[in-house]
Amino acid sequence: MPMTQFDLQWPDGSVMKCHSPSTIIRDYLVVGKEYTLADFLECAEKGLGHASERVREKYGFACSMAADQWDLIRIQSDRYQAVPAAKVQILRIK
Template sequence: MPEMIFRVRWPDGQESDCYSPSLVIKDHFTPGEDYPVRTFLEQADTALTQASERVRARYGFACSRALGQLQAIRQTCTPFLNQPDAQVRILSFSL
């Protein structure tokens, strides 16, 4: 199962690499696009949950790293949820 790293820029300008155990992330995000924080969070939740379930279907257990990444994304997004203009930019995908 191919893993993917997607690099994001948070509303405060910081950048980080996020992990997905599946290419499903490409179905939810586009490099170079900005997403309102709440939209980004919802799509990340859907994508990383799907990715974890793909791991479960193949190996018999959920992907704890994907679920951990989702938790980290939730924590990072929380301070920006009440800022209506806050955006998260998808910078790149890498395998």
């Protein structure tokens, strides 16, 4: 499966480089779009989950890298839960 990288910008301006095991993440995240924190987390969880399932369909097992990436995103997002109107922007998908 083609690995897809995506960069996102957190509400404090920091950038996180992320990986998906499938290009399907492009169906869930849009370059240039600003998401509310809750919307971003929902899209990222669904997208990485779908990517992992595509790996399962092809190879017979889920992708632990997708689960690990989701965990890193979730942990990082905890820093911004108390920030009013926190936004996450997708900078790049390649």
